[in-house]
Amino acid sequence: MKIAMVGSGYVGLVSGACFADFGHDVVCIDKDQSKIDALHDGIMPIYEPGLAELVGTNVKASRLSFTTDLAEGIKGAQAIFIAVGTPSRRGDGHADLSFVHAVAREVGENLANDAVVVTKSTVPVGTGDEVERILKDSGTAHNFAVVSNPEFLREGAAIGDFKRPDRIVIGAESDFGRDVMREVYRPLFLNESPILFTSRRSAELIKYAANAFLATKITFINEMADLCEKVGANVQDVSRGIGSDNRIGPKFLNAGPGYGGSCFPKDTLALLKTAEDYESPVRIVEAVVKTNDTRKRAMGRKVVDALGGPKKARGKKVALLGLTFKPNTDDMRDSPAIAIAQTLHDAGVSVAAYDPEGMDVAAPLMPEVSMTDSPYAAIEGADAVAIVTEWDAFRALDLGRVKELANAPVLVDLRNIYQPDDVRAAGFEYSSIGRA
Ligand code: UDX
Secondary structure, eight states: OEEEEEOOSHHHHHHHHHHHHTTOEEEEEOSOHHHHHHHHTTOOSSOOTTHHHHHHHHHHTTSEEEESOHHHHHTTOSEEEEOOOOOBOTTTOOBOOHHHHHHHHHHHHHOOSOEEEEEOSOOOTTHHHHHHHHHHHTTOOSOEEEEEOOOOOOTTSHHHHHHSOSOEEEEOSSHHHHHHHHHHTHHHHHTTOOEEEEOHHHHHHHHHHHHHHHHHHHHHHHHHHHHHHHHTOBHHHHHHHHHTSTTTOSTTOOOOSOOOSSSHHHHHHHHHHHHHHTTOOOHHHHHHHHHHHHHHHHHHHHHHHHTTSHHHHTTOEEEEEOOSSSSSOOOOTTOHHHHHHHHHHHTTOEEEEEOTTTHHHHHHHOTTEEEOSSHHHHHTTOSEEEEOSOOGGGTTOOHHHHHHHSSSOEEEETTOOSOHHHHHHTTOEEEOSSBO
């Protein structure tokens, strides 16, 4: 089966490469000539473990190709995926659908055969209806169906998530749409990955509801962590205690500095806008968004406290270990590190940082931070070390060396990757999240 993937960013490229690996014939399309040129040279526009290898194998097997020519790329494709960006619209937080609409228009004008047009980008409820209208207005003589197929990929684990999904959600309004999508996902279907067929609007809402729910779960445990610190409890025990209830489940109960990334912040905001438009408030999600926003600066203040409070902190130096919003990515979008560095800067604290993958992206976002080439270089002369992202490289720091290099043995562990007793036994003043 031939599949066209319009948009070769994170979602498009991972999905395209995985579909090709299933044996489909996939063309990834993007307007950005330099991105397509780089892909032809085997250079990935993003850092994702295993992606370069997967792309390489499938290009070699002639199942995966790249082009900037949409008309040529969609020719003969039975499924045309729209996987372009839907950033937060400047000013109001609504998802910006201009790229999705533009692709729909171009697809309509160039459709050369019957096809199913699939929105994979995260789009507000009702976008499928609009895409259908645009295709109709293009006057195409070919049969088409518009389907919603949201993705649930986590950065850093995207290929595994794609190939072994918890579920595949397909929102379709016709047999044609459902039949083609069954064929697209047949390899997973045979693996017995559950495929959930729903209406198009339900599928669109499922994506937002899933992300808002997960963001809520994280925010809930973060607030429990704050309470743990006040009442003398341990949030990791609380997580285990509630997470072993099957109805709650153990995942997404790691307390930390607040969620970031390309999805949760943007999708929760967009859901609030949809709820507002339909006059059906989602107050829990409103609280989650606010709580998570304020948490990031609060984490900066926590580091200031570890330096002895605002007065003593002025003029001191902090080493930030980890800048990306989570490990195994170079993504800095809405990373807590940005607000933490800013808060420290505002408090007159200088910051040196190290991140295994994120420093090139981070540098322009945090001009006041000096980037270093190893954790130990960042730690040299620091009055406190703060772990912001749980990269494996920070899990087994040589604490003796840290103590020698640092100006003072103070460790703030915002991801709870160390055992308090061990670190204190090594002579550190140690603070973490939700462990009194
Ligand atoms: C998320 C969803 O998981 C995925 O299904 C969706 O398609 C896109 O958004 P992603 O943004 O890649 O994926 O990262 P994820 O691993 O979900 O983490 C998001 C944020 O939550 C990170 O900042 C992470 O540090 C934080 N988090 C996650 C916690 O603080 N605690 C947890 O227990 C889990």
